Amino acid sequence: MISAYSISGTLQRAAFAAVAGFMAFGVQIQSLPAQSLPAGYPADYQTLVDAAKKEGTVTVYATTDAKAAAPLIKDFEALYGIKIEYNDLNSTELYNRLIAESAAGTGTADISWSSAPDLQIKLAADGLALAYASPEIPLLPKWAVMENMAYGTTYEPMAIIYNKSQVPAEDVPQSHKDLAKLLATKAAAYKGKITAYDPERSGVGFLMMNRDVKADPASWDLFKAMGAADIKVYTSAGAMIEKVGSGEHSIAYNIFASYGLLSIKKNPNLVMVWPKDYTLIATRVAFIPSKAKHPAAGKLFLDYLLSKRGQSIIAKGELFSIRGDVEGKETAKAVDDLLGDKARPIPVSRELLETLEQSKRLEFLNQWQAAIKK
Amino acid sequence: MSTAVAGTSTRRIVIAVTALFVLAPILLITYQSFLTAPFFDPKAQLSLWAYEFVFREPDFWRALGTTAMLAVGMTAISVPLGALLAFLMTRTDMPGRNVLEPLLLVPIFLSPLVLAFGYVVTIGPVGFVTVWWKQYLGNPVWDIYSFSSLVVIAGLTHAPHVYLYASSALRSLPGDLEEAARVTGAKPGRVAMDVSLPMITPALLFSGVLIFFLGFEVFGLPLILGDPQGLLVLSTYLYKLTNKLGVPSYQLMAVVVMVIIAVALPLVFVQRLLLRTAQRFIAVRGKAVRTNLVALRAWRWPAFLLIAGWFAGTVMLPMMGLVLRSFVSSWGLGINLIDVLTLDNYIELFDDSEVVSAIINTLAIATIGGALSIGCYTVIALAQHRWTSAWVRFADYIVMLPRAMPGIVAGLAIFWVFLFTKPLAPLRTTLFAVWVAYTLVWLAYGLRLVQSALLQVAPELEEAARVTGAGLGRAMRDVTIPLIKHGMLAAWLLILLIFVREYSTAVYLLGPGTEVIGSLVVSRWGGGAIDIVTCLSCINVALISLGLLVALRLGVKLHG
Numbered sequence: 010m011i012s013a014y015s016i017s018g019t020l021q022r023a024a025f026a027a028v029a030g031f032m033a034f035g036v037q038i039q040s041l042p043a044q045s046l047p048a049g050y051p052a053d054y055q056t057l058v059d060a061a062k063k064e065g066t067v068t069v070y071a072t073t074d075a076k077a078a079a080p081l082i083k084d085f086e087a088l089y090g091i092k093i094e095y096n097d098l099n100s101t102e103l104y105n106r107l108i109a110e111s112a113a114g115t116g117t118a119d120i121s122w123s124s125a126p127d128l129q130i131k132l133a134a135d136g137l138a139l140a141y142a143s144p145e146i147p148l149l150p151k152w153a154v155m156e157n158m159a160y161g162t163t164y165e166p167m168a169i170i171y172n173k174s175q176v177p178a179e180d181v182p183q184s185h186k187d188l189a190k191l192l193a194t195k196a197a198a199y200k201g202k203i204t205a206y207d208p209e210r211s212g213v214g215f216l217m218m219n220r221d222v223k224a225d226p227a228s229w230d231l232f233k234a235m236g237a238a239d240i241k242v243y244t245s246a247g248a249m250i251e252k253v254g255s256g257e258h259s260i261a262y263n264i265f266a267s268y269g270l271l272s273i274k275k276n277p278n279l280v281m282v283w284p285k286d287y288t289l290i291a292t293r294v295a296f297i298p299s300k301a302k303h304p305a306a307g308k309l310f311l312d313y314l315l316s317k318r319g320q321s322i323i324a325k326g327e328l329f330s331i332r333g334d335v336e337g338k339e340t341a342k343a344v345d346d347l348l349g350d351k352a353r354p355i356p357v358s359r360e361l362l363e364t365l366e367q368s369k370r371l372e373f374l375n376q377w378q379a380a381i382k383k
Numbered sequence: 384m385s386t387a388v389a390g391t392s393t394r395r396i397v398i399a400v401t402a403l404f405v406l407a408p409i410l411l412i413t414y415q416s417f418l419t420a421p422f423f424d425p426k427a428q429l430s431l432w433a434y435e436f437v438f439r440e441p442d443f444w445r446a447l448g449t450t451a452m453l454a455v456g457m458t459a460i461s462v463p464l465g466a467l468l469a470f471l472m473t474r475t476d477m478p479g480r481n482v483l484e485p486l487l488l489v490p491i492f493l494s495p496l497v498l499a500f501g502y503v504v505t506i507g508p509v510g511f512v513t514v515w516w517k518q519y520l521g522n523p524v525w526d527i528y529s530f531s532s533l534v535v536i537a538g539l540t541h542a543p544h545v546y547l548y549a550s551s552a553l554r555s556l557p558g559d560l561e562e563a564a565r566v567t568g569a570k571p572g573r574v575a576m577d578v579s580l581p582m583i584t585p586a587l588l589f590s591g592v593l594i595f596f597l598g599f600e601v602f603g604l605p606l607i608l609g610d611p612q613g614l615l616v617l618s619t620y621l622y623k624l625t626n627k628l629g630v631p632s633y634q635l636m637a638v639v640v641m642v643i644i645a646v647a648l649p650l651v652f653v654q655r656l657l658l659r660t661a662q663r664f665i666a667v668r669g670k671a672v673r674t675n676l677v678a679l680r681a682w683r684w685p686a687f688l689l690i691a692g693w694f695a696g697t698v699m700l701p702m703m704g705l706v707l708r709s710f711v712s713s714w715g716l717g718i719n720l721i722d723v724l725t726l727d728n729y730i731e732l733f734d735d736s737e738v739v740s741a742i743i744n745t746l747a748i749a750t751i752g753g754a755l756s757i758g759c760y761t762v763i764a765l766a767q768h769r770w771t772s773a774w775v776r777f778a779d780y781i782v783m784l785p786r787a788m789p790g791i792v793a794g795l796a797i798f799w800v801f802l803f804t805k806p807l808a809p810l811r812t813t814l815f816a817v818w819v820a821y822t823l824v825w826l827a828y829g830l831r832l833v834q835s836a837l838l839q840v841a842p843e844l845e846e847a848a849r850v851t852g853a854g855l856g857r858a859m860r861d862v863t864i865p866l867i868k869h870g871m872l873a874a875w876l877l878i879l880l881i882f883v884r885e886y887s888t889a890v891y892l893l894g895p896g897t898e899v900i901g902s903l904v905v906s907r908w909g910g911g912a913i914d915i916v917t918c919l920s921c922i923n924v925a926l927i928s929l930g931l932l933v934a935l936r937l938g939v940k941l942h943g
Contacts, residue, residue, distance in 0.1 A: 074910045075737055094895050097737070099909045102890060105631055105795065112423035113802045131630060174717030207613070210623045241611040244622065247911025248610060255715025257509045268911050275914070276713035365629035374627070 047316055050144045060305035061091055067306035068094040070103050071122040073293065073328070077267075080322050085313050091306055100125035100212065104132065111137050111300040119307030122162070122295040122314075124265070127216050127361045129294035133159045134362060138296040141308050145315035148332055150341075152356040153292060161292030161357045162314050163323060164331040164341040166266040166348075167217055169282045170250060170273075175202070175259040184286040185221070185231055188262070192234035199238045202259040204249045207242035208377055214242070216355070217263045217289060219364050219373060224287045224353045229380055235262070236381030254279055265291060270327045270339070283348060290344070290354040292331060390855040397766035398778045404823060405781045407804075408796035409644075412788065416637035423803065433634035437624075437642075446620035447642065453534055453605075453616060454598025460538025462591045465545020466583075468690060470575045472546070473553040474561060476676045477686045485931045487690075488547070489698045490540045492880040492927050494904060495603030497920040498540065500913075501701025502527055503607065504708050509715045511707070512700070528612050537604055539697045541597060545590040548835055551873050552586035553579060555839045561677055571679050585838055589831045592654045593786075596827075599643050600789050602887060617643065618789040633795075640788050647787040651780050702924070709917040728914040738919060741898040742926075745883055748818055748899060753879040756822040757871055760829040765859055768837055769845070786827045790887035793824050798891035817889045817897055824888050829878050836870025837863070876931075883927055 046054055061067070071078060075097040082093045098106065100123045110117035121138075123129050132138060138158040146154055153161030169182060180195070182188035192199055206214025221228040241258060243249045246268050249261045254276045269281040295314055297307040313319045317335060324330040324337040331341050345352055355361070363369060411422065416434070420427040437443050468487060471477050490498075505512045507527050516523050525532060556579070564578045565571075580587065602618040609619060617639055624635045679686055708714060711723045732738055763782075767775045785793060797820045801811035810816055822829075840863060848858040864871075886901030893902045900923050907915045 072910075074907075074912065076731075076735060076912075096894050097906055097910070098893070099906065101625060101631055106798075106891065108421065109423060109799060109802055112421075113808070115802060115808050128630065172717075210626050212626050212629060215626065215629070242613065243610050244606075245909055245911060247908060247913050248607075250911060251913050252503075254713050255504075255507075255509050256717060257507060257715065271911075276718075278713065278717060367628055370627070370629055 047144075047318070049147075050312075054144070057305055057308060058089065061303070061309040062089065064091075064303035064306045066092045066094055067120065067303055067310045068096070068118045068301075069120045069122060069310065070096045070098055070106065070118040071120070072098060072100050072103060072124045073122065077326055077328065080326055081314070081319060084318070084322055085310060088313070088318075089309060091309070093310070100128055104128045107132060107137065107298060111298060114300070116302035117298050117300045119297060119301040119303045120295055120310050120314075121298055122293060124291065124293045125212050125216070126161075126292060126294045126355060126357060127364050128212065129159055129296065130155060130357065130359065130361050131365055132298075133296055134359060137299055139299045139301065139304060139307075141297055141311065143308075143312050143315055145312055148317075148334065149315065150331065150333075150354070152354055152358065153331055155357045155359070159294050159296045159357050160311065160315060161331055161354075162295050163267070163291075163293045164329045164344060164354070165291045165293075166283045166329070166344055166352075167263045167289040167291055168266045168269045169260060169262055169284060170253055170264050170269050171260045171280055171282070172253050172256055172258075172278050173280050174278045175256050181280075181282065182260070182284075183282060184284045185225065185228065186286055188260070188284075189227075189231040189234045192231075192238040196234075196238050199259065201239045201241060203235055203238050203262065204241045204243060204252065204258040204260070205235065205262040206246070206249075207244060209374055210242075210244045214263070215370070215373075216361070216364055217291075218377065220289050220353070220355050221263075222373075224289065229376070232377060232380040240381060250279070263289070267328050267339075283344075285351065287351050287353050288348050290352050292355065292357065293328070294357055391770070391772075394766040394770060394772075395774060397762055398774050401763050401778065401826075402781055404819075405784055405826065407800050408788070408793065408823070409784045411799055412637045412640050412792070412796050415633050416641050418634050421633050422799075433632075433638045437635055437638045442615060442620060442623065443639075446615040446617050449530070449614065450599055450616040450618075452530075453537060453601065454595045456534035457537040457541055457598050457601075458591055458594045460535065461541040461594050462545050462587060464538070464542040464693070465590065466549050466580055466587055467575070468542060468546045468693075469549035469553055469583075470579055471686050471690065473550050474558070474575075474579055474677050475571060475679050475686065476683065477679055477690075478683055479687055479691075483690055483694070485928070486694055486698070487543055488877075488880060488931070489543075489694075489924070489928065491543045491547075491877070492884045493540070493698070493701070493924060494884050494886050494901060494920060495540065495601065496607060496886060496904065496908065497603075497705060497916065498701045499536070499604045499607035500917070501704035501708075502536065504704030504714065505700050510704065511714070511720075514716070528608055528614070530614060533604060533608050533614070536608070536697075537598070537601055539693065540604075541594050542693070542697075544594060544597070545587070547873065547877055548586040548590040548832070549580075549583055551832075551870055552583040552835055552839065555836070555870070556582055558676075565677055571677050571682055574677055586835050588654060589835060592650055593828060593831060595650065596647065596783070596786050599646065600786065602789060602791070618791075621789060621792065636792055636795075640792055643789075644784060644787045647783050648780060651783050655776070655779060705917050705924075706921055709914070709921045712914075728918045732915055732918045732922075735915070737898055737903060738915075740896075741900050741903045741919075742922070744814060744817075744896075744898055745900045745923075746926075748814060748821065749879045749882040752814075752818040752821065753875055753882050755818070756825070756829060756878055756882075757833070757875045759822060760826070760833050760874070761864070761871060763826075764830055764833040764837055765863065767834075768859075768863065769842060782827045782830055785823045786825075788824075790824060790885070791890060794820060794888040794891045797823065797888075801892075811892070812894055812897060814897055816892050817899060820888050820892060821882050821885055824885070825878060825881055828881070829874060832874035832877060833867070833871060836867040836874070839870075840866045880927065883923065 075095055078095060082095055086093060103121060103123050107117055107121055133155060140157050142157040180191055182191050192203060208215040208218045246264055250268060250272045252258045253261045254272065266281065273279045273281055295311055297304060297311055301307045317332065320330040320332045320335045324335050324339045327339050329339045333342055415422050417429055418427040419430045419432055472480055472484060504510055507513065513523050561574050561578050564574045599617060605614060605616045605619050621636050621639055625631045709728055711720060712725050713723050767778055788796065801807045801816050845858050845862050848862045884901065886905050889899050889902040890905055900919060904916050904919055
């Protein structure tokens, strides 16, 4: 009896403490802007916010230009009063830094956010990512979340970009099939005029061509046609777009629509096509490194990045929101409305690890070499 | 007198410390080349796998061959050209020398990456010069993406390095021998070939060997100009290796570095052999002689035109493209440039807070950091000065090693050293780490500049000081250093410019607070922001040209 009483007494005290705690909690919530906790977040989310504030900063390693990310940074800092240290790196540098810092035990970034999904998934699979179930998961597509570790944050069509002063209207390829046909029938006219990422020198280029073949095995015919038209392959999208803009080349293949939009705005000769037979959708993958110095702040930023508020800013910044409930032109909704069932998202999943397997990779590259051989 | 070498313990300490700094990243890379995974990965095992992989690659052998031809070709162009420039500028009465002098240095502080891009805009397949040429003169006779274009451009743009070595050596020579030759009827060309240039053979050899090394390290030019044809040199091959296996494979990169080191070491040996005779070239004696200029007469204007033409082709042509690109939103076929003129690119640039701090950091690291680096180089040079010892031979070999690593690998290695050495770890995210990286990467280069000046100092002046009772330190402080102070000043200026231009080394150290223009240009180029890159480069060039002009106006003498 005594023990039962004492248990209920303990319970009572616990309940009292909880209420007191909740009241204190309530006061704190009031001191924050009302929109700081989106609907559907767990009640104890505030403890995470408090812990993050105590940490004070969130270090982000990202491949997204600091300039493109600036509105996100500003809004997040204003919302939580937590400073963002933003490091703008390329995907190889990001990978190199993260593995070295994780191994050195000096602590590393709190968010790794990269446009090379295969490398991100490799890092997560190698145990360098923290498992964290974001409260935003129910609002994300299933393919965009890997084991509560890695999250897709954008929905970017891979486009064909052409220069309309160089490509007559009747030649404009509306699909992969069109492009293959155009290059096959007018190989002389388009000799040296088609350009793409070099799958041998560019990780993104490799991944996209690999996914092309998965989406449509006839892609090998397209690659053959590209080879026959003396394709010029590059390591950076910037160089390709610049040279299509200048007319040195006429058509660039597999360009991120986010880059495409920016260049179209500056050069009225450039036009972007999302292929009608299928369009690959790339996503920038984010995770919290397991050796993060400020894990709470990292979680907070990840949730923010996936939240409706963060995603609305992503859409405005022409990076294409991945959420179905964000309105605007650069959103998954708008892309799907246009493409119907032809969108082929590249899943955030262990499936991508296959492209990093040495023998399979070298085999694919050999096939590529054989295909483009004249 | 070599028996009277004093202060050997201090010398040994200096060389040992230098060796520590140089060898830490090199040994790390060497170790890495024999592993199967990153050295910090517990799964890493000792193996020769990386060597087997690289040596089986046809691409590797192709890249090695191309690189060797590039290095030979550019040395063959830039050494004679640089020597000629130096002779004309320092020993003759060629008109316009004052105007030309600062201009000659411009190619050194143009980042090859943007230089190459500038060429694409002007003389690329749809460049505006090419389009104009096609309109009036028919098909262009050049192909900017060919290997020979790469060699010529690399050769022309590296000539100023030779010029600097050669001219600082020439300036410290008395003119009496040339005068004698001229009086006895020798033509200017004969004077140059038979009198002036043989006297500066050490400087020319130094610069030749260094240019050859730079040939192994050239990255920006082949990256841009070799891209469309898939032309590979070792440094761009490294890039390809990184992606071939999907994840960066340090062991493969390390093997390529080992290959470059294997090329470097015998060259240092050859260079040392050649320089054993350096004694013959001592020219600064304890007696001042006024230098009379060689009169070119009828050759005055042709000589001027030669330099002006070189400058137009090497600087004006790409700079025109660069400046033009920075003021338009697009260019090329079907675009009327008047319609697309804009200031938006610059407005956008200054909106960018990273850019502003990059400019400030770059200036700080170049001026203050550059001076500190020259200080270090001088200490190392003095430690070797007038000392025949195995230590000096050892030092001669190791200082070349950092240059054998392409900038991007050196940056990565230094990043590792800072990361995995506990006492250094907190410094990694500061400009200090960037400074160490720069100082190390340009060690061979800066040291040779200081040594070139030291070589010209005759021993009897120092000996006189020692005989009258000065200690070694005192003799160096009061005799040697004052004698080479012009050389040091020129070296500082050169290092300053090099540091401003340096781009790939700091990429791994890039972060908030350590941004420098060079690494920002690389990272923005990767992101496709070509407008930003061109504006930033134009500002970079404008800033330095301005600074250089002001310095010269204020009476800072590049040379004595």
